Amino acid sequence: MTRTLPTTPAEPRPLEAHLAAYEAFERSATETSPPWLRALRTSGISYFAELGFPTTEHEEWRFTNAAPLAQFPFKPVHRALRNAVTAADLARITFGGLRACRLVFVDGHFDMALSELLPHSTGAVMGSLAAAIERRGDLVEARLGRAAHHESNAFAALNTAFIQDGAFIHVPPRAVLEAPIHLLFIATKPGTVNQPRNLIIAEERSQVRVIEDYVSLAGSAYFTNAVTEIFTGQDAAIEHLKIQREGTAAFHVATIEAHHQRQSRVLSHSISLGARFARNDINLRLDGEGCESVLNGLFLATGDQVVDHHTIADHARPHCASHEFYHGILGGRAKGVFNGKIYVRKDAQKTDAKQTNKNLLLSDEASINTKPQLEIFADDVKCTHGATVGQLDDQAIFYLRSRGIGEELARQMLIKAFASTVLNRITVEPVREELERLLEERLAQPNA
Amino acid sequence: MNPLLEITNLSAAVDGKPILKGLNLTVCAGEVHAIMGPNGSGKSTLAAVLAGRPGYEVAGGEVLFDGANLIDMKPEDRARQGLFLAFQYPVEIPGVNSTYFLKAALNEVRKARGLPELDAMEFLDLVRARMDVLHLDQSLLNRPVNEGFSGGEKKRNEIFQMAVLEPRLAILDETDSGLDIDALKIVAEGVNKLHRSDNAQVVITHYQRLLNYIIPDYVHVLHDGRIVRSGGKELAYELEERGYDWVTDHVKSERPELAAA
DSSP, rough: OOOOOOTTTTTOOOHHHHHHHHHHHHHHHTTTTTTHHHHHHHHHHHHHHHHSSSOOOOOGGGGGGOOEEEEEHOBBBOOTTTTSSHHHHHHHSSOTTTTOEEEETTTTTEEEOOOOOOOOSSSSSSEEHHHHHSSSSSHHHHTTSSSSTTTTOHHHHHHHHHHOOOOOEOTTTTTOOOOEEEEEEEEOOOEEOOOOEEEEHHHHHOOEEEEEEEEEEEOOOEEEEEEEEEETTTEEEHHHHHHHHETTOOEEEEEEEEEEEEEOOEEEEEEEESSSEEEEEEEEESSSSOOOEEEEEEEETTOOOOEEEEEEEEOTTTEEEEEEEEEEOOOOOOOOEEEEEEEOTTOOOEEEEEEEEEEEEOOOSEEEEEEEEEOOSSSOEEEEEEEEEEOOHHHHHHHHHOOOOOTHHHHHHHHHHHHHHHHHHHHOOHHHHHHHHHHHHHHHTTTT | EEEEEEEEEEEEEEEEEEEEEEEEEEEETOOEEEEETTTTTTTTHHHHHTTTTEEEEEEEEEEETTEEETTTHHHHHHHHEEEEOOOOOOEEEEEEEEEHHHHHHHHHHHHHHTTTOOOHHHHHHHHHHHHHHTTOOHHHSSSTTTTOOOOHHHHHHHHHHHHOOOSSSSESTTTTTTHHHHHHHHHHHHHHHOOOTOHHHEEESSSGGGTSSSOSEEEEEEEETEEEEEEEEEEHHHHHOOOHHHHHHHHHHHHHHHHTT
């Protein structure tokens, strides 16, 4: 008897193309790489081969179907493309009025000519990871791959297998960087996969603000698979602002893994506006006493967009605080997912953890799956979490209209108000203002 | 003189339940009208129907505002034409800054009147002057609309908005409820200062108390969705003394056809 197995669209393609691409990459580009990096990449591809692309059976992917990512033709960009970005392109996307060090990456590769490094006397190093591997191999080797979990996260594993370039920032002890560092990742080549790998190290008592910004000049589909590792030393302070404003046909997966030492302060933002498919994993490990962290996020999805945030605040030591605020705005037929985990390990007494996820549905067909999760193994802690899903307040709309404000403007005022509580936590003013403008522009589009 | 507001045989329902059952009222410019009545008589429904609150179905009758059909207008257009409702329960709007809100509202209203929009400085000058009248702290302008305001602050904020928007017809829905006597005096003083020969005010209240400070030209008693008695300000004192039962009993004996409805 013969049986026909049903084929489901969720069935991912085999990994042959990815493995073959790795072999080709390994033969050509990696000849000059140091042995430790080759070992790290090998480890990456092994885990990727073992894990494969996640399906909806996977606990962390229950509500988001990764099949389109698995099926996306795997054409990594191994070399920077020259002259793909003009000065005019750049002017449009660099937050007018923002005084910042700017590192520009084209399809995942550092472009010195487009970058602008402000003179600084702090001894900080910022530039491409490729250059850092050559010049500061010891520093990179000690950290790269140590925060990201490529043994359990297939996308981090795939990124690790192809580590080549991305941003490298090293802030030495006690250095305080006044101007923020703007990492601008520009996708220009349709049909390609770019996999920047970023490493940010803020040593003891240093301070830095980093904007990690994904934007596109390509209208058609491409795939960004980024991994960022952040290390903060004792008493260091970092503000990390991830902005996802990819093209509307783009696939975007980003993994941010941060490791924090004693009494460091972390302000993490994730603002997700673009891409047809966006998945963000943002994981903080609070691995020293007295760390304070804020996880702040806003996602807007309209039309057929899918946006998924998975966050972890992992309290490993006592007296740490993590406060999380994620707001979602979903219109059209968009799908949102929020999964926020708080782990409080046995040693983490006096933990103060708070998590809220509020969602605004603008249409009947938009949806959100939200799941706050607490796992507590210590007994003297203060932990709260909550999630809400609602629509615009009719009473408030009527109140505004009764004062002469038109219905459409009233709706936009309320949506902006909902977003502003998150955006107001961003300290880099020109960026916050531009994000408010982008949000407004997006909401004014007909399918919102 | 042409009436500013002319309500003829208005009936309206909420969730299919008839509340207003043939209400007639005419208000001319320069007049102050008080509408009094027991709980459930339809006072707030009348205010809601006039302002265009969604969920209130007009089943019959006509409302003309300066000769135009009010019922067909959107709430924002009513406001732009010069109608203002001071809410019984002003709505808190987290995240919407009071200054931004009020400037947007004022400029919409000015646009509709063919006046140029005000810039930020002109707006602030205007607003500061009006805030003083209501004894409102200017810090309220930096706060989200009504959020965290005390009951008294919310009511004063309603009259402050009225002072800024300068409506031709203001409807005050139980603006006195929840106010202590000092706040009541401030609110009444504000309302009186705004009164001119080219505008009108309809004061809806359960108690006569407010009418010690806002002196009406006419007092109407609403009962079961109809105005059953109208008179001068002395009617308010009479009601205060004799209670609403006096009117409703009167209706039953004088006009049994209404009482039975």
